[in-house]
Structures are given as C-alpha cells and as structure tokens.
Amino acid sequence: MIQDIKKYNVWLVYVCMWVFSFFTVWYTAIVMYYTLVHVTKSGYASDFIKNISTLSNVPMRSFYISIFMFIALFCFVSIRPKLKFFYHHQMIPIFIELGFSLILMKNISFSATCILFIVIADCLMYVDKPFDRSICIILVFLAYMFSNYGYLSNYIPMISFQEYLSVYNSRTQGLLMGIEVTLTNLNIVLFIAYIFLYLQKQMNETQKFASLNAELKRLNIQLKGYANLREKMGETKERNRLAREIHDTLGHTLTGLSVGLEACQVMIDRDVNVTKAQLGILQESAKRGLTDVRRSVDKLKPDALERYSLKEALDMMIMDFQKLTDVTILYLCHLPLVNLNADEEEIVYRVVQEGMTNSVRHGHATKIYVSIAQADNNLIIxxxxxxxxxxxVNPGFGIHHLTERINLLQGRIRYYGDNGFELIVEIPMRRGENNG
Known part of the structure; x- marks a missing residue:
C-alpha cells in the first residue's frame, strides 16, 4: 500500500510539472506576442526597435510554433509507452523530446527552459540501462546549461523576455516579470520534488529487493535443511526396507539351512549318499537366498516372483522348505492367484515365507497348515x-516389518499363540488396477 502511494505521488508531481510547464510556455508566448502587437498599434515601434537587436517578421508564427511544439511533445510522451519499438531503443525518444524542446524554446527566446526538466524526468522514468540513462541526462543538462539568452544571442538573433517588457511602465514590468519568475521557481520546486520522490522510491525498492533477497536466502537454507532431512529419512526408510527384505530372505533361508544341517549331522553316519543329496539341496537353497539378498539390495522383488507366477513361486518355496526342514506342510489355495498387483503378490509371498520360518524357528513345529482364500473382496491368508x-506373543523384527507391509496395503494382521501359532492376514484386493 505504501509503495502504491509513493508511486502515485511521483506520478502526481510529474503531472504537475507538465501543467506548470504549459502555463510557463503559454504565458511567455502570450506576453511576447501581445507586446509586439501592442507596440505596433500604439506607435511605439520605432522606439522599441531602437532598444532591441532584432525583430521577428512574423511574431504570430513564433507563438503558434511554440504552442504546437508543446502539444506535439505532450502527445509523443503520451503514446511512447504504447510503441514497442522504443522498449528496445530507449534513448531515441529522449533525443526526440530534446529536439521538440529546443525548437519550442528557440521560438520563445529560450525563456522557458523548465521544459527540459520533463525530459530529465523521462530519462529517469523510461531509460532502464544505467549507462544509457547517464548519457541522456548529461546531454539534457548540457542543453539546459547552454540554453540561455546571454550565450545564444551571440549566435542566434532573438529578443530577450526582458526586452519585450521594456515597453511597459515599471509597475507593469515588475508584475509581468514577477509572474515569470514565480512560474519558473514553481517548475524548479516541482522538479526537485520529483527527484526527491523518485530517489525515495528507488531506495524503497532497493530495500525491498534486499529484504526479499534475505528472505530468499533464509528459505534456501531452510530448503536445504528439508532436503537433508528428507535424504536422512530416505536413508532410514531404505535401511528399514533392506533390513526387512534381508530378514525375510535370510531368515527363511538360514532357518531351512540350520534345520537341514542338523538333519545331515544325524544322517551322515547312517547314509552318506542321502546326506550328500541333502547337502546339494541345502546348497541350492543357499544360492537362491543369496540371489534374493542381491535383489533386495537392488530394490527388486524375490527371484522366484521374477521368474515364475505367484502360484508357482509359492509351490516351489513350500516344496523347498519341506526338503530343507523335513517339516510337513499342508498347503491349500482356494482361488486362482492371478490378476493381483505386484505389491499384493509380494506381500502374499512374504507372509507365507515369514509364517513358515517362524513356525520352525520359534515354535519347532513339525506340521504347518497354509491356507489362502477369499472372503468378500479380501484375500485371507x-x-x-x-x-x-x-x-x-511379542512380535519380533519379522512380524513388525510384515505389519508395516500389510498396513501399506490397508490390510490387517492377527496372530495367536495359545495352541501352536496362528497367523491371519487380510488384504483388500485391487484386481486389475495395474493390469490394464
């Protein structure tokens, strides 16, 4: 709001400069024209001619030219902002204004040099480049310094404003000269006021830019802090993901290897060939576990899901787990595991994997029952x-991260340990969302 008021004040002073410049030009031209007419009609022409150095043959022409040039200057300044050509050539309109002003002042004996104040104001207002603005202001100031009767009368024949007043009595001369001086002083005051308000506006804009720059620096620092925090959160999330993936994979694989190796210790004295076959199975299981760990690091789903369908991956995992642990697994799937989204397939695979692993690792079970069914629009495991x-039941690392996975799918997990261990997982099905 304050900035708008200050801009309005600058504009108001600029308008007043135009108004008083017009009155000054009009007053000077009228006095000169009326004086020549008065001298001619009153018969004082011979005395007047003796006291002056030159006389215009067509006094009316000078009057009309001065008024016309002022109007032309005003019209040019008014339409200049609408001419796109001057946006890229900002010094040209200043030179045109200076030309109009010099022609105007020449026709009134350079008595109204205040018109150059408007040209200087336009330099400040419309010329953006500091170097170009400085050149224009210097040229206009030079024109102002040399636009005086005492200097130019040596080169250009003309009558000074004081010589025009010489035909009147002292009282009239004092009145007319007083009006001229008052108008000139008013124009000077308005010009000083314009410069003051313009500089004040520039200082305020500089302070505003400095404040905005400081705010921008503060926001940049804050943004860097957010970026670092987000990076740390991403690292934490990635660590949790890797921990979850490695736990699921290694926990399942190492449990099978541990139980299988215990069986090999028992069988090695009885049947070496069977033990060798069992060790071969354990070796393959270890390789698959290592592959899954590598895929977890690469943010990929289990190798079995990459190579096979969910049904085939579950069948293979259950069969391998039975071979490794010598545990009996009864597996029933009451629906075709097709058209599931990738995240749904992975959570089903991980739930079965974690459930069987916990049954052997913590419960030392010899029989495991796995059932997958559908109730309404929920997948039940x-x-x-x-x-x-x-x-x-105190949920450990595996159950904790399994719960996080299920929550991401808006699912629910329950577990009971009264009679053996029972794990129940419900997952809302989103069939076909990612399958076109």
Whole structure:
C-alpha cells in the first residue's frame, strides 16, 4: 500500500510539472506576442526597435510554433509507452523530446527552459540501462546549461523576455516579470520534488529487493535443511526396507539351512549318499537366498516372483522348505492367484515365507497348515502350526516389518499363540488396477 502511494505521488508531481510547464510556455508566448502587437498599434515601434537587436517578421508564427511544439511533445510522451519499438531503443525518444524542446524554446527566446526538466524526468522514468540513462541526462543538462539568452544571442538573433517588457511602465514590468519568475521557481520546486520522490522510491525498492533477497536466502537454507532431512529419512526408510527384505530372505533361508544341517549331522553316519543329496539341496537353497539378498539390495522383488507366477513361486518355496526342514506342510489355495498387483503378490509371498520360518524357528513345529482364500473382496491368508506356541506373543523384527507391509496395503494382521501359532492376514484386493 505504501509503495502504491509513493508511486502515485511521483506520478502526481510529474503531472504537475507538465501543467506548470504549459502555463510557463503559454504565458511567455502570450506576453511576447501581445507586446509586439501592442507596440505596433500604439506607435511605439520605432522606439522599441531602437532598444532591441532584432525583430521577428512574423511574431504570430513564433507563438503558434511554440504552442504546437508543446502539444506535439505532450502527445509523443503520451503514446511512447504504447510503441514497442522504443522498449528496445530507449534513448531515441529522449533525443526526440530534446529536439521538440529546443525548437519550442528557440521560438520563445529560450525563456522557458523548465521544459527540459520533463525530459530529465523521462530519462529517469523510461531509460532502464544505467549507462544509457547517464548519457541522456548529461546531454539534457548540457542543453539546459547552454540554453540561455546571454550565450545564444551571440549566435542566434532573438529578443530577450526582458526586452519585450521594456515597453511597459515599471509597475507593469515588475508584475509581468514577477509572474515569470514565480512560474519558473514553481517548475524548479516541482522538479526537485520529483527527484526527491523518485530517489525515495528507488531506495524503497532497493530495500525491498534486499529484504526479499534475505528472505530468499533464509528459505534456501531452510530448503536445504528439508532436503537433508528428507535424504536422512530416505536413508532410514531404505535401511528399514533392506533390513526387512534381508530378514525375510535370510531368515527363511538360514532357518531351512540350520534345520537341514542338523538333519545331515544325524544322517551322515547312517547314509552318506542321502546326506550328500541333502547337502546339494541345502546348497541350492543357499544360492537362491543369496540371489534374493542381491535383489533386495537392488530394490527388486524375490527371484522366484521374477521368474515364475505367484502360484508357482509359492509351490516351489513350500516344496523347498519341506526338503530343507523335513517339516510337513499342508498347503491349500482356494482361488486362482492371478490378476493381483505386484505389491499384493509380494506381500502374499512374504507372509507365507515369514509364517513358515517362524513356525520352525520359534515354535519347532513339525506340521504347518497354509491356507489362502477369499472372503468378500479380501484375500485371507492363514498359517497354523503344531509348535510350542506362546500365550503372550511379542512380535519380533519379522512380524513388525510384515505389519508395516500389510498396513501399506490397508490390510490387517492377527496372530495367536495359545495352541501352536496362528497367523491371519487380510488384504483388500485391487484386481486389475495395474493390469490394464
């Protein structure tokens, strides 16, 4: 609001400069023209001619030219902002204004040099480049300094304003000269006021830019802080993801390897060939586990889901787990596992993997029941075992991260340890969302 008021004040003073410049030009031209007419009609022409150095043959022409040039200057300044050519050539209109002003002043004996104040104001207002603006202002000031009767009368024949007043009595001369001086002083005051307001406006804009620059620096620092925080959060999220993926993969694989190696220790004295076959199975399981760990680091889903369908991946995982651990797994799937989204397939795979791993690792189960079914629009996964169970189940790392996965899909997880261990997972199905 304050900035708008200050801009309005600058514009108001600029308009007043035009108004008083017009009155000054008009008053000077009228006095000169009326004096010549008065001298001619009153018979004082011979005395007047004796006291002056030259006389215009057509006094009316000088009057009309001065008024016309002022109007032409005003019209040019008014339409200049609408001419796009001058946006790229800002010094040209200043030179045109200076030409109009010099012609105007020449026809009134350079008595109204205040018109050059408007040209200087336009230099400040319309010339953007500092160097160009300085050149224009210097040229206009030079024109102002040399536009005086005492200097130019040596080169240009003309009558001074004081010589025009010489035909009147002293009282009339004092009145007419007083009006001329008052108008000139008013123009000087308005010009000084314009310069003051313009500089004040520039200082305020500089302060505003400095304030905005400081605010921008503060926001940049804040933004860098947010970026660093986001990067740290991303690193934490990535660490959690890797921990979850590696736990799911290594936990499942190492559990199978541990149980399988225990069985090999028992069988090695009884049947070496069977033990070798079992060790081969353990070796393949270890390789698959290593592949899954590498894929987890690369943010890829399990190798089995990359190579096979969900149904085939589950069948292979259950079959391999049975071979590794010698645990009996009863697996029933009551629906075709097709048209599931990638995140749904992965969570089903991980739930079955984590459930079987926990049954063997913590419950020491010998039988595991895996069931996948559909109720309404929910996918239901139930994993039960005949293990030791636990009345107060304390979810560990695996269950904790499994819960995070399920929550991302707006699902629900429940677990009970009263009679063995039972894990129930419900996942809303979004069939076909990512399948076209």
């Amino acid at each position: 139930i994993i039960e075992d005949n293990g030791q169970g636990c009345k107060d």
